[in-house]
Amino acid sequence: MKKxxxxxxxEDYLEAIAVLKAKNGVARVRDxxxxxxxxxxxxxxxxxxxxxxxxxxxxxxGYVELTKEGEVLAQQVQRRHDIxxxxxxxxxxxDPKIADEDACKMEHTLSPQTFQKLTKFIExxxxxxxxxxxxxxxxxxxHFKTGRRRRCKIRxxxxxxxxx
Amino acid sequence: MKKxxxxxxxEDYLEAIAVLKAKNGVARVRDxxxxxxxxxxxxxxxxxxxxxxxxxxxxxxGYVELTKEGEVLAQQVQRRHDIxxxxxxxxxxxDPKIADEDACKMEHTLSPQTFQKLTKFIExxxxxxxxxxxxxxxxxxxHFKTGRRRRCKIRxxxxxxxxx
DNA sequence: TTAATATGTTAGATTTATCTAACAAATAAA
DNA sequence: TTTATTTGTTAGATAAATCTAACATATTAA
Numbered sequence: 001m002k003k004x005x006x007x008x009x010x011e012d013y014l015e016a017i018a019v020l021k022a023k024n025g026v027a028r029v030r031d032x033x034x035x036x037x038x039x040x041x042x043x044x045x046x047x048x049x050x051x052x053x054x055x056x057x058x059x060x061x062g063y064v065e066l067t068k069e070g071e072v073l074a075q076q077v078q079r080r081h082d083i084x085x086x087x088x089x090x091x092x093x094x095d096p097k098i099a100d101e102d103a104c105k106m107e108h109t110l111s112p113q114t115f116q117k118l119t120k121f122i123e124x125x126x127x128x129x130x131x132x133x134x135x136x137x138x139x140x141x142x143h144f145k146t147g148r149r150r151r152c153k154i155r156x157x158x159x160x161x162x163x164x
Numbered sequence: 165m166k167k168x169x170x171x172x173x174x175e176d177y178l179e180a181i182a183v184l185k186a187k188n189g190v191a192r193v194r195d196x197x198x199x200x201x202x203x204x205x206x207x208x209x210x211x212x213x214x215x216x217x218x219x220x221x222x223x224x225x226g227y228v229e230l231t232k233e234g235e236v237l238a239q240q241v242q243r244r245h246d247i248x249x250x251x252x253x254x255x256x257x258x259d260p261k262i263a264d265e266d267a268c269k270m271e272h273t274l275s276p277q278t279f280q281k282l283t284k285f286i287e288x289x290x291x292x293x294x295x296x297x298x299x300x301x302x303x304x305x306x307h308f309k310t311g312r313r314r315r316c317k318i319r320x321x322x323x324x325x326x327x328x
Numbered sequence: 329t330t331a332a333t334a335t336g337t338t339a340g341a342t343t344t345a346t347c348t349a350a351c352a353a354a355t356a357a358a
Numbered sequence: 359t360t361t362a363t364t365t366g367t368t369a370g371a372t373a374a375a376t377c378t379a380a381c382a383t384a385t386t387a388a
């Protein structure tokens with residue numbers, strides 16, 4: 001009983017299970033519910049669906065385990081979440097809590113192409129060495145706060161050259 | 165019977181109505197259904213909900229009209245859609261069709277803070293004048309395609325200065 | 329102007345995700 | 359080891375969004 005595409009909701013449960021295992025060593029129904037802000041009965045219900053599709057292994061009253069497949073999928077979701085968080089916090093400087101909420105909304109549905117380009121874009125902007133070329137992030141921060149642009153080093157250097 | 169917060173789904177219907185009115189002058193049930201890829205019965209059902217909440221005015225077998233409130237909300241959604249499209253196509257150079265799909269997924273739920281920062285960010289990057297400071301978009305495109313960075317004008321100018 | 333076609337509506341079923349309330353099992357405390 | 363508390367499950371209800379199929383109204387064409 002496999003499925004190639006889980007709902008955003010089911011992906012959320014997988015992700016929550018992975019997060020809890022990483023944090024506490026085990027994932028319990030109660031904690032999954034707390035993390036996702038749903039009642040435990042909703043968790044049980046979701047786990048039944050995920051079990052039928054072989055993404056989790058769960059016996060009554062036991063801890064929740066991810067299958068190999070479940071783990072792979074959870075990791076994919078987490079990777080996408082991380083990319084989004086990085087963009088939102090490091091580049092747009094969104095508050096961490098809001099960034100996390102926004103990332104949760106996007107992580108399930110955005111196209112692979114967008115994730116790929118976004119990854120490259122982040123890497124491109126963040127590895128921009130200060131001094132060697134202008135520091136985009138600082139420039140953007142300055143622009144966001146003041147509405148103005150920072151002084152342009154290239155132009156100034158060109159001026160100097162001319163004067164010599 | 166007002167509501168302060170419509171579901172993403174209902175916002176989609178409002179947006180579709182606005183798009184059709186702009187394009188064809190009128191919005192018909194059939195065309196709304198086509199645009200959103202749902203059956204006309206689903207549209208009728210949605211219009212009932214929107215009517216009850218005073219976002220549309222719709223009499224049986226007639227054209228669909230937005231109320232003042234509906235129009236305001238539709239415009240807000242469209243504005244958010246445009247911001248996202250601009251970022252995805254102009255900066256990340258995502259294919260227009262995919263960009264549109266992705267924008268549709270984000271436009272209803274992202275935080276105001278993210279939209280605000282994103283708007284500024286786009287403006288900041290796009291008004292970067294070529295020659296005066298490095299053209300970020302071209303540099304990113306080069307980096308995305310080759311994995312390398314373009315030559316650094318500042319460093320070269322500094323070298324020249326030293327040599328003199 | 330009637331018949332054919334297109335469009336819109338209604339009723340009722342289905343799916344997904346949630347909830348409450350009653351119950352069952354496991355764990356902790358007395 | 360009983361009792362109390364916490365945790366997990368089940369059954370059944372609810373809400374949103376969709377669908378199909380039958381029907382109603384408009385529009386177009388003969």
